Amino acid sequence: MRRSQIEHQALPLFTASARSLIQLDRNSGIPLYRQISDALRAAISAGDLTPGMRLPTERALAQELGVNRTTVMNAYNELASEGLIAGHVGRGTLVKRGYFSQDEDSFEQDTPAWLLGLAAGEGAVLGPDARVLSELVATGGYREVISLASGTPPKELLPAEQLQTIFMEGLSGAREEALGYVPVEGLLSLRRGLAARMRRRGVNVDLQNILILSGSTQGLGLIGRFLLNPGDEVVAELPTYIGAIQTFRALGARVIGVPIDSEGMRVDLLESVLSRRNPRLIYTQPTFQNPTGASMSQERRRRLLLLARRYQVPIIEDDPYGELYFDGKEPQPLKALDSRDYVLYLSTFSKMLAPGLRVAWLAAPEPMISRISLHKQVFDLNTNAIGQWAVTEFLRRDLMDGHLVMLRERYRQRRDAMLQAIKTYWPAGIRVNYPHGGFHLWCRLPGDLRARSLVREAAQERVAFLIGEPFYTDGSGHNYIRMSFAAPAEEQIEEAVRRIGHTMKGMLKRQSARDDGDARHLERLPMI
Known part of the structure; x- marks a missing residue:
């Protein structure tokens, strides 16, 4: 045969x-x-x-x-x-x-395996959730589905009019800068502008500490290639950003999870990991973490930096949401507390400007920027020039701060709309975080309700969200879901939450009926 x-x-x-x-x-x-x-x-x-x-x-x-x-x-x-x-x-x-x-x-x-582009065992390294990020984008194409899955800015909040003005007024006079090749490190004007912006947030950097990237995930990959060997261990929050798990696993690293609570990573548990093992990196989103929305307390931030210095382990701070805060004053990055250059800071304009521009950046010690730039030019000679030029002009014309003020208010309204809808339509027993910024709500389902069962039944109601499992490195998260409030309009948010609540109540009712039936069956069993 x-x-x-x-x-x-x-x-x-x-x-x-x-x-x-x-x-x-x-x-x-x-x-x-x-x-x-x-x-x-x-x-x-x-x-x-x-x-x-x-x-x-x-x-x-x-x-x-x-x-x-x-x-x-x-x-x-x-x-x-x-x-x-x-x-x-x-x-x-x-x-x-x-x-x-x-x-x-x-x-x-x-x-043949080579035609699929898979090295031996690569599927196991990437894990079962290797496509979840690319498929989040695809859900937006199903018009009848209200998607709370993808954490992207809505089209009506993208600054198309401002960018149109920038291109009409400035592109013809900036042909070489906007349409030609640029240095591997990025446009000098953009690096200078970003350094100045970070100093306003308490981070002591200059342009030589900035490397422009095509996205934060590219930064994770470059840092990983620079610092990791196959088999090395990386510590990350549990749960954590799916893209980070995928990137580190693709590089052959093992990801060790440290639980997170309302004050961020449990640094008390981190210390026991650092003392018993030899991780090469600590990965954290200390401000409005994805998926939980939690922010690390100041005490834990200081303790984290102390542990990094004690055990000589660098920290990647991934900060895509830090400037999208809703309550109180702007939170400082972890790197603002870093006096010993242990923090490698990543951020992006994808959440606060436009993901299609593909502009992010790394802030790190100058020797590391120089070395990582050599790695970058092998895979990506330079980040797209026109996106860098557009962001530079956006900053130079002082448009960013006003744009962010508008975004904070709109996203705060959408967060509040989602929380209110949950209060109105969902059954008791739900535990929901209260994020002070970012894009996401993290919810623990009541009782034994499983997220996979809920997402399947909710899909029949034409609503989508993410189950918790892909955000974990240990196979847990069965009772959690992530809902993003950034993209849908407020009326869509309310309707989507109502549909999910209706589905939950139906599932809980059937579950209760089954439990009652099982109990009556047990009552009829003879005593032994």
């Missing part, structure tokens, strides 16, 4: 009762084929139907659901047009991938 035939026989078959995933409401105005496709789409997005799994034949599924075969065929065709399933001769209809599915696109076993 050929190898491909053996592997084809080993494909997992969807053997669960279709009725457990597809519940048809024949009195609903929604066509039956749409109800079927919605339920399967939700199961794929939740990971209940995984890539490579074989779906029932159209005839078999139609018989089990009591519908016409054409109804199932139309449902399958809709999912196939979205790239979620595909028919294969001799193999049936197979799941490809869902909105938040993270396995490989291709399950064609005869495809």
Whole structure:
């Protein structure tokens, strides 16, 4: 028997009762084929139907659901047009991938590994959530879905008019600077402007301490290549930013999680890790952390710096949200307390200006900037010039501070709208953080409610959010969800939260009924 035939026989078959995933409401105005496709789409997005799994034949599924075969065929065709399933001769209809599915696109076993671009074992290194970031962007293309998943600025808050004026008034006079090659370190004018802006926030840096990047994640990768070898350990908050987990794992590092609470990383637990192990890096988002929204207290910040010096471990401070604060005065970066150059500071204009500009920066000691620039030019000769020039002009024309004032007020209103909607529509027993800045709400579900089950059922209500598991390095987070309030309008936020609350209440009601049934069954059991 050929190898491909053996592997084809080993494909997992969807053997669960279709009725457990597809519940048809024949009195609903929604066509039956749409109800079927919605339920399967939700199961794929939740990971209940995984890539490579074989779906029932159209005839078999139609018989089990009591519908016409054409109804199932139309449902399958809709999912196939979205790239979620595909028919294969001799193999049936197979799941490809869902909105938040993270396995490989291709399950064609005869495809050579080099064509997929995968080194041996790379899938295991990257982990099961390798695609979650790219697929967050894709959710925005589904117009009927209210997405609380992607933490990106909404289009109406992007400064298109100001940038249009900048381009119309200044581009023709800045052809070489805006459209030509620029130094690997970045435009001199931008580096000077960023250094001045950081000094206003209490960070003692100059332009030679600044390296312009194409995004914070590029900075994580460059620092990792510079400081890490395969097998090295990196300490990160638990939970933490998905992109950081992916980047460090792609470099062959092992990520050790230290729990976080309302005051940030538990530095008391960090000390025991540093004393027993030999990590090469500490990664933290001390201000409005993603996903929890927590900010590290001043006492813990000072203690963290003390531990870094004691155990000679540098800190990466990732600060995409520090200037998007809602209450009180602007928080200082951790690096403002750093007198020994242990903090490598990353930030980006993606959240506070426009992600499409692809401009971020690293602030670090001058020798490190010089060395990392050599690494950068191997992969990326220079960050795009026109984006750097546009940001430089935005800063030079004193537009940034006014823009940030507007953003803070709009995002604060959206945060408040989400918190109020949760209070109005959700059942008791929910634990929700109260972020003083940033984009995200972090929620612990009540009782034994699982996030994967909730996201699957909520998808049938046309609402999306993120489950907690991808933010953890230890496989936990089953009872947590992250909802981002930045992109949707306030009325969309309220409606999305209402739908999620309706779904939760239905699940809890069914769960309670099952528990009561189990209890009555136990009462009837004979005593031993």
